[in-house]
Amino acid sequence: MHKTCANVSLLASRHVVRQVVGTNQGLSNELLASSFHSTSPSEYRKPTPNSPGPSRTRLVKDLTPKSSSTNASSKAQKKLLEVAPRTPFTRDAAPHPEARDAWKDREEARQRRNRERQKQLSPATRALNKYRVSVATAMEGATTRRPRFEPDTSDSASPSFAPLPTPSPAPLPPQSNFVLSPASKSLSTSNLPKEFTSPPLMEGLLDSILDTLGPNTRPTPIQALSLKHLVSGIDKGMEDGKWKEYLLASETGSGKSMAYLLPLIQDLKLSELSPSSSSPRTPKTALNPRAIILAPTHELSRQLAGFAKALIHHVKLRVLCASRANVPSILNRDVTASKMSSQYDTEAAESGEFEIFQGQKSRHPVDVLIGTPTKILELVRGRGWNKQHDQEEAKIEDTWGVTKAQANRASKRKVGQPEVGLENVQWVVVDEADVLFDPDFQESTRMLLADIAQARGHSVPYTPDIQLPEPNSTAVNTPLSPEELPKYPFNLLLTTATIPSYLASYLDRYHPSMTRLASPNLHHLPPTLKTEYESWSGGRKDKDIESRIRKVWWQDAVAAGQAPKGVHPTEEDFEDNIAPQAPSAAPKSKILIFCNKSTKVEELGEFLTNQGIANVALTSTSDSRHRGNNRHLDGFLRVRDGSKSSATTTGDPSKVPHVLITTSLLSRGLDFSPDIKHVFIVDSPRNMIDFLHRAGRSGRAGESGKVVVFGKKSGRGSDRDKDMRKKVGALSA
């Protein structure tokens, strides 16, 4: 029933998009975000029926731009790609509170001394001068300097705070799916920063990184590339008046969010401090962000907003998450911009998603706005702007737990006032770019980009149906003239962990001069994630899943020395469900289970509940998604401030959910807690892209993790599973 509704609404929305684009309207469909990946994947549908077009499920093997739309020499095109060398994650997994306090005390004393020395200068001049003077030396020195906040060796007495040894680069994998082009292999990578330093980062921003991730944190490969190209570039290249376009591509859990947030935050803050910076245009609406970050789901938008907030703690910018509630626009209360601002003020503290400082609303009410493209389109164009679509939605009774009458009433409401202005937008980040430029989403994404360009006084050509050639195809690919290329009047950053061939084709054709920055492990599983295969017993599959869960918890108890002595259950004991259960007081890791269908999620959830395993079963239409916050994922998402977490690894799993069951809805971008040591893939993934993202919810940021792939080892249907196992094996780093 749920799936049917989601599919109906998805089809309805696609239908409406086709109809309205000609009249310069577009898609307003929160269900797109909500029913993310709920339909069967299909090959990209090129308008001409004879050719299927580039695949949305096949990963590209080479990132070198192959554009026939520019006259650039192949040498120049190859310069648009840089692949970082391989380095392991380095940071303090859990900074010890006492050591951290000692470090903070020293840091505060240092800051006090600094303040004394510089108190004759105004804060703006001080910050800007410091940055400008030091940046020149940083260009050469940043790669070798140690961070300012070297932890005292006395701190290393604490085992959890021991400074980690300087990493030596691991060798490149002998065989990889992602073939680096000869040009990229020969690129010199020795000039990449190996530390976070101030400069090139502003001091406050560096402080926030070290506060958030620990004083020994070093940049991941994709962050090193970002520091070199984007952060350092802000002071040099970004002032040349040209807007930049970058693709940041690296495997799951490799720190892409920070790779794009650092340059963005630094640039916004510097331009705010700079007396010479052009003042923002006069806003027509209350909320005028200077940067927009797009994400495919509300859950991810909220988590990104929380992380951005941690990074702006010292530099004091204002971050707003647009994804408050998952209800469709037509069912929301009509609110004006001013009402919305005041609501945000009063509710911000509770949701913890954003902050707007009193007294600054009129000038810069918001610096960074984060949300799904459809939600932001709705704020930009006014709620209910796509009436035709809303009426289609209203026909779907009970999808959102409302009656037909309520929905019809809502659809008759007037189109709301625009609540967000786009005139000041200087940065746009498209996170999970392969989804947001996916055939199902790309129209609303590109529509929003076109709206921003228009609001900033530079129209870009917008065509609803874009034709993409196969990468490397010999098919006729009419080169685009420079006038046809979308030249957006803002910095555009795309990030992704997977590059399907349709995305590569799209970039080659429409963004031939975009610089591609990639990590060497792209299109592989994180190196710390191990793979295991579990055979179906031939009995009830739910039972097999339950046994595997109990086996994980038994192993946790053994590792913690809390398993009863002399009891050694065998593999078969678990399979036959006769193995003893781990003591309820023993620590237990959390488990994330991915199914393909919502009905399966609900079924398995019910089964496990009946077996005494508390769980959260979450689908795109689950009631708990409608609350406007991420509390439905409490205990599963990574929480930086332990005090706010309701997560526990020691609670009784018959009462505290230790198992989260979901679909691909939660497979994208979400930073799950390191407590999630196991991801179970219980249905054959639809393609390897899906698999990489699902598996990548564990083994993040250098943490250990295991992906358990269920399948048939013999008998009917086992060939498909064998084939899948081969493909999974090839993805291992």
Ligand SMILES: Nc1ncnc2c1ncn2[C@@H]1O[C@H](COP(=O)(O)OP(=O)(O)OP(=O)(O)O)[C@@H](O)[C@H]1O
């Ligand atoms: N340099 C670093 N050192 C240690 N941890 C880091 C570093 N950078 C980021 N992290 C942490 O790594 C985790 C994963 O980061 P993030 O969510 O940005 O990964 P991602 O590459 O965007 O993953 P995905 O592709 O799944 O979206 C986060 O908890 C983040 O705080």
